[in-house]
Amino acid sequence: MDARQASLKLLLVIDDSSASKRAIAYVARMLGRRKGVHLCVAHLLPPLPSRLLEFGGSEDPDEETRLDAGLKMRQARWLAEAKKTAQRALAAANTTLRNAGVPRSAIDVQFSDAIAGGGIANRLLEVARTSNCDTVVVGRESLSWFRELVQGDLAEELVRRGQGLTIWVVE
Numbered sequence: 001m002d003a004r005q006a007s008l009k010l011l012l013v014i015d016d017s018s019a020s021k022r023a024i025a026y027v028a029r030m031l032g033r034r035k036g037v038h039l040c041v042a043h044l045l046p047p048l049p050s051r052l053l054e055f056g057g058s059e060d061p062d063e064e065t066r067l068d069a070g071l072k073m074r075q076a077r078w079l080a081e082a083k084k085t086a087q088r089a090l091a092a093a094n095t096t097l098r099n100a101g102v103p104r105s106a107i108d109v110q111f112s113d114a115i116a117g118g119g120i121a122n123r124l125l126e127v128a129r130t131s132n133c134d135t136v137v138v139g140r141e142s143l144s145w146f147r148e149l150v151q152g153d154l155a156e157e158l159v160r161r162g163q164g165l166t167i168w169v170v171e
Helices: 018-031 061-099 119-130 145-151 154-161
Strands: 008-014 037-044 107-112 135-139 166-170
Touching: 008 018, 008 061, 008 119, 018 037, 018 061, 018 135, 018 166, 037 061, 037 119, 061 107, 119 135, 119 154, 135 154, 154 166
Parallel strands: 008 037, 008 135, 037 107, 135 166
Antiparallel strands: none
């Protein structure tokens, strides 16, 4: 990019998958030493597993209080571990980008708490828009037609819903 071109702000969505590592490497290779590029590297924490959402309850109020406290403690432990995993992935991405020549000042590293309602694609698009990113980069694993049918495809969903944004899908 030269001085006449507008700056480019990308949201690079990562996790600890091989698809994500390919997306990081691709962005590093393509944009590593370019001027006017700003990267928002984001890790979305997964939602709490269903086993940690609620318990059967109890008719005894004291037992209910104890069970609720135990559930909250298990949720906090799970969230702390998920954040540790996210921080390791974010640190690795930051290292790869810095080694490729992206200046520290051009990288914002963040993670977002577990996804509430609305789905992953909506949350990513919300993060991109609130961060003023014009491009979203996401890695994708090749899926069998059956898995795609059952699970859906995040990249396809981003392309479908990402009006006004450029979506880079790295396979």
